[in-house]
Amino acid sequence: MIEFDNVGLQYGTGPEILKNLNFKIDPGSFHFLTGPSGAGKTSLLRLLLLSLRPTAGRLNMFGKDVSQLDKQGLMALRQRIGIVFQEFRLLDHLTTFENVALPLAVRGEPEAAYRSNVRELLDWVGLGHQINARPELLSGGEKQRAAIARAVIAKPELLLADEPTGNVDPELAERLLHLFVELNRMGTTIILATHELHLLDQFRFPRLQLQDGEVSIHD
Amino acid sequence: MIDQFLNRNRADIAIVPRSSIAGRTLALLVAIMTFLSCVTFGAVYLVQNSAVAWSSEVGREITIQLQPVDGEEMTSNVRTAIALALDSPGVGNAEELTVEDSERLLAPWLGDEFDLEGFDLPRLIVVHLSDPNAFDQTALQAKLDQSLAGASIDTHKAWQQKLNAMSGTIVFSGLLALMLIMAATILAVIFATNGAMASNREIVDVLHFIGASDQYIARAFQSRFFTIGLEGGIVGGVAALIFFVLAGVITNYLLPSQNAEQVELLFGQLSLGWIGILGLVLVVAIIAGLTSVTSRITVHRFLAQVAP
Numbered sequence: 001m002i003e004f005d006n007v008g009l010q011y012g013t014g015p016e017i018l019k020n021l022n023f024k025i026d027p028g029s030f031h032f033l034t035g036p037s038g039a040g041k042t043s044l045l046r047l048l049l050l051s052l053r054p055t056a057g058r059l060n061m062f063g064k065d066v067s068q069l070d071k072q073g074l075m076a077l078r079q080r081i082g083i084v085f086q087e088f089r090l091l092d093h094l095t096t097f098e099n100v101a102l103p104l105a106v107r108g109e110p111e112a113a114y115r116s117n118v119r120e121l122l123d124w125v126g127l128g129h130q131i132n133a134r135p136e137l138l139s140g141g142e143k144q145r146a147a148i149a150r151a152v153i154a155k156p157e158l159l160l161a162d163e164p165t166g167n168v169d170p171e172l173a174e175r176l177l178h179l180f181v182e183l184n185r186m187g188t189t190i191i192l193a194t195h196e197l198h199l200l201d202q203f204r205f206p207r208l209q210l211q212d213g214e215v216s217i218h219d
Numbered sequence: 220m221i222d223q224f225l226n227r228n229r230a231d232i233a234i235v236p237r238s239s240i241a242g243r244t245l246a247l248l249v250a251i252m253t254f255l256s257c258v259t260f261g262a263v264y265l266v267q268n269s270a271v272a273w274s275s276e277v278g279r280e281i282t283i284q285l286q287p288v289d290g291e292e293m294t295s296n297v298r299t300a301i302a303l304a305l306d307s308p309g310v311g312n313a314e315e316l317t318v319e320d321s322e323r324l325l326a327p328w329l330g331d332e333f334d335l336e337g338f339d340l341p342r343l344i345v346v347h348l349s350d351p352n353a354f355d356q357t358a359l360q361a362k363l364d365q366s367l368a369g370a371s372i373d374t375h376k377a378w379q380q381k382l383n384a385m386s387g388t389i390v391f392s393g394l395l396a397l398m399l400i401m402a403a404t405i406l407a408v409i410f411a412t413n414g415a416m417a418s419n420r421e422i423v424d425v426l427h428f429i430g431a432s433d434q435y436i437a438r439a440f441q442s443r444f445f446t447i448g449l450e451g452g453i454v455g456g457v458a459a460l461i462f463f464v465l466a467g468v469i470t471n472y473l474l475p476s477q478n479a480e481q482v483e484l485l486f487g488q489l490s491l492g493w494i495g496i497l498g499l500v501l502v503v504a505i506i507a508g509l510t511s512v513t514s515r516i517t518v519h520r521f522l523a524q525v526a527p
Contacts, residue, residue: 079430
């Protein structure tokens with residue numbers, strides 16, 4: 001599904017943030033992405049999210065060399081990826097329902113086609129009672145669950161999560177992790193960036209350990 | 220409200236916030252620019268209409284001037300001149316401008332009490348032409364010269380030319396002002412749109428991350444900016460219409476009659492009529508269209524600059 005072949009990344013003429021990355025992510029797998037602050041986790045996620053392109057090597061995603069893709073091609077690939085941000089990034093002027101339905105709306109699907117799916121998903125993540133609430137009325141945990149629901153509503157093949165438990169209490173963090181595990185069991189490939197080691201110990205999934213821009217894999 | 224008027228599917232998600240400071244600024248800006256454009260257009264239209272009517276009226280009128288000449292009986296000369304004028308082709312009516320008429324005309328400058336009886340003034344005969352093309356000024360002048368001493372014809376051509384030049388200058392200046400306002404509108408809309416896009420950068424980024432195409436994002440923003448442009452345009456256009464109605468009311472009922480006459484002389488009746496109102500609607504449509512096209516170009520430029 002994803003293949004890094006000597007991938008390097010640098011911003012402008014600055015130092016190389018990521019160096020000689022060589023690894024593969026298989027479909028249906030679950031990986032933690034971890035490492036100290038400044039190790040390059042966010043840059044690696046931005047590569048995977050296609051908002052950056054490698055400055056060296058070759059990154060293959062879904063069978064395509066991302067360096068060769070035009071904007072249209074990038075957009076088509078991005079529709080196969082879901083993303084959960086640490087800071088949620090819900091749109092403040094939309095309701096929970098509208099935020100979650102957004103990935104389907106931008107694909108041109110009419111509301112009638114996705115209304116019941118969105119409601120069902122919101123019930124599944126425990127937000128059925130907040131369907132018409134705007135983000136300002138949601139708690140941190142509810143916002144994160146809404147963000148997760150938005151990331152998975154279009155049934156992405158790959159789900160990227162950037163510190164999804166960073167802004168919630170430990171108890172909720174564990175519940176959210178269980179949610180990701182459940183999604184993985186349903187077939188979604190997951191890469192979850194976190195620096196919370198106690199969570200890593202609870203779930204035995206391979207770790208992509210980033211250190212000084214280089215990656216090592218620990219099963 | 221405009222969204223509903225445009226029949227947009229209410230189930231669609233409003234990607235761009237319906238009300239934001241940047242959006243309100245743009246709407247206010249468009250409203251002000253539309254108001255200025257409409258007022259300029261309306262003033263140009265009124266002046267042009269008034270000039271055409273005035274010019275046409277003056278073109279249908281000539282004056283025979285009889286200078287006092289020793290030994291000549293003025294009253295008899297006036298009757299002869301009127302008879303000669305009425306006998307000429309293309310003349311509909313000819314009548315003497317009496318001393319009372321002259322006093323009334325000069326009252327604004329000389330006062331109501333001023334008496335012209337004691338002055339040996341030239342006598343004027345106002346000749347209305349029923350068919351200006353059939354009228355032969357040279358032939359009438361020849362007949363007057365044969366029968367009377369000191370008779371001359373004034374066709375008001377010099378006034379007509381001055382009036383045409385003045386109205387032409389006003390119309391040209393008005394159109395120039397209109398074009399400058401349009402240019403200023405375009406520049407202001409570019410700045411306002413850039414500001415609105417920058418303040419909505421988070422929305423653009425999120426839309427990109429969830430797989431929205433540039434076309435989709437551009438459509439959403441253009442649609443919003445068109446709505447803002449139309450709303451602002453309608454507000455500005457209606458305000459301009461109210462301005463002209465109020466100006467008409469003030470001229471007709473509140474200004475002293477002499478001042479009102481002077482305003483009316485320049486602008487005619489301060490009423491736009493259906494054609495003038497249609498012109499205002501056209502100005503509103505042009506401003507809304509300009510806003511839409513300008514914001515479309517700005518949005519595409521903005522999207523081309525942000526990361527894929």
